[in-house]
Amino acid sequence: MEQPEIKFCSPEMEQTGLFWAPVQEEDQGLDGLLGDLQFGLASGTACDLQMENYRARDDDALFVLQLLEDADLDEWLSGGLHQSPVGDTLSHHQMLGRKSGRRGMRKRRISPWGTLVFEGKYITRKNNSRWTAKEVKLLVQGVSKFGVGRWSELKKKYFKTSIRTSVNLKDKWRNLLRAYQENVQKYTLLDLEPPLVEQIRKLAAKHPYPKRRHS
DNA sequence: GTAGGGTTAATG
DNA sequence: CATTAACCCTAC
Numbered sequence: 001m002e003q004p005e006i007k008f009c010s011p012e013m014e015q016t017g018l019f020w021a022p023v024q025e026e027d028q029g030l031d032g033l034l035g036d037l038q039f040g041l042a043s044g045t046a047c048d049l050q051m052e053n054y055r056a057r058d059d060d061a062l063f064v065l066q067l068l069e070d071a072d073l074d075e076w077l078s079g080g081l082h083q084s085p086v087g088d089t090l091s092h093h094q095m096l097g098r099k100s101g102r103r104g105m106r107k108r109r110i111s112p113w114g115t116l117v118f119e120g121k122y123i124t125r126k127n128n129s130r131w132t133a134k135e136v137k138l139l140v141q142g143v144s145k146f147g148v149g150r151w152s153e154l155k156k157k158y159f160k161t162s163i164r165t166s167v168n169l170k171d172k173w174r175n176l177l178r179a180y181q182e183n184v185q186k187y188t189l190l191d192l193e194p195p196l197v198e199q200i201r202k203l204a205a206k207h208p209y210p211k212r213r214h215s
Numbered sequence: 216g217t218a219g220g221g222t223t224a225a226t227g
Numbered sequence: 228c229a230t231t232a233a234c235c236c237t238a239c
Contacts, residue, residue: 167216170217
């Protein structure tokens, strides 16, 4: 069989089993489901195969959304998790608590052009994939362990299979400080649990960021 | 590899 | 239209 020239996941994602859903405008209409799927979870290996599965399993689409961390993945595979990570970003849009909330779960849109990989090169400009509360929690955990500034180590330890790069982690931490430490924002897009926010503040105090520039 | 300013898609 | 946050650029 011929290998397709256009793929919807990077080699890296293919390896980790995560890929981006090539959402088209038309697809986004149907119950808002496809548009919500920023990630697909590959239980097999080939991306294209996964795309088929993905399209076919409408009802389980939310489960397909489970992603990223090994621990969570394992838990999910054993049937432990039931809440979509999307719920984290949607919780303040009255979508909370809908176990299989297909309808109305749609809120975010990913750029249809944002994920295309052509002959190994990204045509993408940006992914704009939202961080889930879970990921943030993991990041905070990592920072408490490594402190601020050892992002690649943190990546290896806590985000090994995640699409988040060490730079992403660094940027996210900066955003967290802006959102919860300085507290001058008018609103946040993702409301975290107060304890987690508190932890962020403590860590921020413990590890001043931006770092002091010179001796 | 990291810090920090810059860019812009998504959102209020 | 204003702001947030994810991602980019690049000096060091």
